[in-house]
Amino acid sequence: MTLTAFATSDPLDRAELETAPVRFPRPSRLAVKLTLDGAKAQRAADALGLHSLGDLLLHLPRDQREARTIAELVPGDSATVVVQVKSISSRSVRRRGMRPLVEATVADASGAMKATFFNQPWLAQRYPIGTRLALHGKFEGRRGTGVGAKFTVQAHARTDAVAGSEGGAGAVAHYPATDGLSSTQILALVREHRGAFEEVLEPLPARLRVRERLPDRPAALTGAHFAHSDQTFELARRRLAFDELLLVQLALLRRRLERRAASSAPELNSDRELTSRWLETMLPFTLTGDQAAALEAVDRDMSYPQPMQRLLMGEVGSGKTVVALYTLLRAVEHGYQGALMAPTETLAEQHFATVQKLMPGAVVPIGLLTGSTPGRRRADLLGKLASGELPLIVGTHALIEDAVRFARLGVAVVDEQHRFGVRQRAALDAKAVNDQHPHVLHLTATPIPRTLALSQYGDLDATQLRELPAGRRPIKTFVCSSDRDRERAYDRIREELRAGRQAFVVCPLVAESEVLQARAATAEFERLRVGELRDFRVVLMHGQMATGAKQEAMATFASGEADVLVATSVIEVGIDVPNATVMLVEDADRYGISQLHQLRGRIGRGPHDSICLLFGAKESPRLRALAAHSDGFRLAEIDLELRGEGELVGTRQHGETIYRIAELPRDAELLERARRYAEEVVADDPELMSAEHALLADALVDVFGAEALAPIRA
Numbered sequence: 001m002t003l004t005a006f007a008t009s010d011p012l013d014r015a016e017l018e019t020a021p022v023r024f025p026r027p028s029r030l031a032v033k034l035t036l037d038g039a040k041a042q043r044a045a046d047a048l049g050l051h052s053l054g055d056l057l058l059h060l061p062r063d064q065r066e067a068r069t070i071a072e073l074v075p076g077d078s079a080t081v082v083v084q085v086k087s088i089s090s091r092s093v094r095r096r097g098m099r100p101l102v103e104a105t106v107a108d109a110s111g112a113m114k115a116t117f118f119n120q121p122w123l124a125q126r127y128p129i130g131t132r133l134a135l136h137g138k139f140e141g142r143r144g145t146g147v148g149a150k151f152t153v154q155a156h157a158r159t160d161a162v163a164g165s166e167g168g169a170g171a172v173a174h175y176p177a178t179d180g181l182s183s184t185q186i187l188a189l190v191r192e193h194r195g196a197f198e199e200v201l202e203p204l205p206a207r208l209r210v211r212e213r214l215p216d217r218p219a220a221l222t223g224a225h226f227a228h229s230d231q232t233f234e235l236a237r238r239r240l241a242f243d244e245l246l247l248v249q250l251a252l253l254r255r256r257l258e259r260r261a262a263s264s265a266p267e268l269n270s271d272r273e274l275t276s277r278w279l280e281t282m283l284p285f286t287l288t289g290d291q292a293a294a295l296e297a298v299d300r301d302m303s304y305p306q307p308m309q310r311l312l313m314g315e316v317g318s319g320k321t322v323v324a325l326y327t328l329l330r331a332v333e334h335g336y337q338g339a340l341m342a343p344t345e346t347l348a349e350q351h352f353a354t355v356q357k358l359m360p361g362a363v364v365p366i367g368l369l370t371g372s373t374p375g376r377r378r379a380d381l382l383g384k385l386a387s388g389e390l391p392l393i394v395g396t397h398a399l400i401e402d403a404v405r406f407a408r409l410g411v412a413v414v415d416e417q418h419r420f421g422v423r424q425r426a427a428l429d430a431k432a433v434n435d436q437h438p439h440v441l442h443l444t445a446t447p448i449p450r451t452l453a454l455s456q457y458g459d460l461d462a463t464q465l466r467e468l469p470a471g472r473r474p475i476k477t478f479v480c481s482s483d484r485d486r487e488r489a490y491d492r493i494r495e496e497l498r499a500g501r502q503a504f505v506v507c508p509l510v511a512e513s514e515v516l517q518a519r520a521a522t523a524e525f526e527r528l529r530v531g532e533l534r535d536f537r538v539v540l541m542h543g544q545m546a547t548g549a550k551q552e553a554m555a556t557f558a559s560g561e562a563d564v565l566v567a568t569s570v571i572e573v574g575i576d577v578p579n580a581t582v583m584l585v586e587d588a589d590r591y592g593i594s595q596l597h598q599l600r601g602r603i604g605r606g607p608h609d610s611i612c613l614l615f616g617a618k619e620s621p622r623l624r625a626l627a628a629h630s631d632g633f634r635l636a637e638i639d640l641e642l643r644g645e646g647e648l649v650g651t652r653q654h655g656e657t658i659y660r661i662a663e664l665p666r667d668a669e670l671l672e673r674a675r676r677y678a679e680e681v682v683a684d685d686p687e688l689m690s691a692e693h694a695l696l697a698d699a700l701v702d703v704f705g706a707e708a709l710a711p712i713r714a
């Protein structure tokens, strides 16, 4: 193997190798608290999460900002310059008391100017003639260079960058900063603690670093702070991002392993009688390829004596209930019970109805248990669940109440699993009998890109349903911007209505106020029913209406008595009107990609072609994405690209972004590599016991605490 210098392919010669420093890192020094001069700076450091020296080293510059040359500065400019001190002295000025002042003449290749530092008399000693400085401040006085040019310094630090060197003034690391602690001050701090880089450990085995072509960690940290090229910085940043991604994946995969090892589940690996009969003779359609693949995955998972933990992602209408029912029936044909839990009564009722439709003739008895199940009925259901007489149950949180006992719970399906808390999910698991835990299938209608799924649900096995069932009509989506577009849109709506179809008109989202949103919808309703849509029956629905009135509006529209439903985004969930073929969304720009995609899922549910008309700027990248794509997963990826991780609607609820350095989707490829390696490690050395993994184990404990490395029960 040839050794090269950091970020180059130049081999090191023998002399260089022999004089290379030997390091004895003492990582405990990185845990030392970071103390700053002044309470304000200290508070600012805490706010930035800079508590220890180690935190400081991980606070990477956002970019290398090109400094300006003195000759370029125009009075009033705030700028960073890289200069050399030519002369420096301190004095006091009588202005509102005595104010110590340091004045320096500083220069770069383009010229010289006078720099003034207030209230820091010691700087005259600290920055002797010849010192190279990065200064940030305000340029005042005369344009041009020379004595008339004055620069009031707001922040300053020594720098290695060469003043006014060829091709520009040089780059200055630019750090995420806050009030009380400027980027230049952080730069100075990092320089002051330069020695700390020596204390950084390399957690990755050399073998891996070679294979993945990653620089070592101390070099990467140094490179990230002091890089003078974007390439070096990026190489260094990626190495540090890899570490972060790897540790999260290791923690998740170990958690998965732990859960498997800690609990046993019934092996559902024989007796295909019921499910075969169901698939072949009772199911009113053939499965999509994705559904068939999901059934196989579920089969495989449940044939082992460890509980399945699988996430099934598919948008509304993708046919998740079929997969859920199959999973439940697998339990039944092995003599176990199955439970399906949904977050709301409406969803539970919908599932109950879908399941009955999918299983004609009630082959298997099934019950519905929600908060509004009458007492007698409830007592009856509970009795039959406890005795084992009732094999299948669909319900809400009511299913996890203490009073509910199962004779033999084999499978649990949890719909919209993110809407349940950890404790609620654990409560279902606790319905285990004789320490036999149920296999669990989690359903979610929020498609998320694989990169996010790996971060957020990396401890679950995931399956996607991307293909829509046959018979679904694709929706044509158009972006409407001009008055002419608007006229044509209403023409199109009237055309559909005359043909007997129905339409949704969705009013702008007013995030701050439901009241304002309701008012806007009411105004639009009043306008349309005497204006463009006066020949049709128009109804209104918004979140401020009484429940009864909302239900009535819905029922009128669903039955076809009304032609048009003017609504706020309350129609997002739980509406199925196959005869509705048009949706017009006002101010569509205000909605997120996934919200619009969910909204338009209300049309295209019947045998007719549907169109979605989005009002907003033609050039809006979000609206263009919706017009171009119908696949929710692809749209989620675009959303992620446009907004970045952590900003994504529907994922924010899963917690803040967990990474400091890594960025998704930018580092997606790196995440895949980290995942692959984490899988190898967990397969070969789950306890991280080998010498090669000793420092990786330490790093894991550092980030996630000792329980991240708790022994996995055999």
Ligand code: ADP
Binding pocket: 285, 286, 287, 288, 291, 314, 315, 316, 317, 318, 319, 320, 321, 322, 354, 358, 469, 470, 471
């Ligand atoms: P999801 O739960 O994902 O929203 P459902 O399972 O409720 O979707 O299915 C939506 C509708 O599509 C249901 O009426 C269901 O019967 C039907 N469906 C599901 N799978 C198929 C298929 N493979 N072919 C035709 N129709 C299907």
Ligand code: MG
Binding pocket: 317, 320, 321
């Ligand atoms: Mg469903």
